[in-house]
Amino acid sequence: MPRQWKTLKRHPGIYEYETKRGKKYGIRRSYTDINHKYRTWSKSGFMTWRDADIELKKFEVTLGTGQITASISDTITLQAYFDKVLKRNIDLKLWRPATITQKKNYWNNQLKPVFGNQKINEITRQSY
Numbered sequence: 001m002p003r004q005w006k007t008l009k010r011h012p013g014i015y016e017y018e019t020k021r022g023k024k025y026g027i028r029r030s031y032t033d034i035n036h037k038y039r040t041w042s043k044s045g046f047m048t049w050r051d052a053d054i055e056l057k058k059f060e061v062t063l064g065t066g067q068i069t070a071s072i073s074d075t076i077t078l079q080a081y082f083d084k085v086l087k088r089n090i091d092l093k094l095w096r097p098a099t100i101t102q103k104k105n106y107w108n109n110q111l112k113p114v115f116g117n118q119k120i121n122e123i124t125r126q127s128y
Contacts, residue, residue, distance in 0.1 A: 014052050017044075025052040031063055033047055034076070036088060078123065079116045 005015035005026055015026045026044030033039050041059060046052040060087045061069055115123055
């Protein structure tokens with residue numbers, strides 16, 4: 001039987017659960033990756049909620065600085081990312097037909113010739 005995690009009041013993302021040796025704490029954090037998919041990160045086994053909070057803050061720093069999505073952007077080109085974004089927005093009907101045409105024209109005439117085959121992390125603000 002899996003353990004029941006109970007939320008810890010006034011501490012979002014930190015949970016407590018009972019073991020044979022007493023209370024332990026775990027953390028859970030959801031985020032959206034570069035492909036716009038929800039991911040969940042969790043860790044458990046902390047003796048105090050303060051230890052769990054420290055580990056959660058460390059994870060949030062790595063998430064905020066982009067170190068988690070950096071490994072994905074090492075391998076994906078801007079062309080592949082544009083194709084994913086275009087497909088997603090068409091499937092979810094977020095863009096009207098006129099918007100799709102405008103985005104494709106801008107991509108084909110302005111961005112693709114210069115940045116199409118470059119990896120995302122190689123593109124800098126200055127080069128753009």
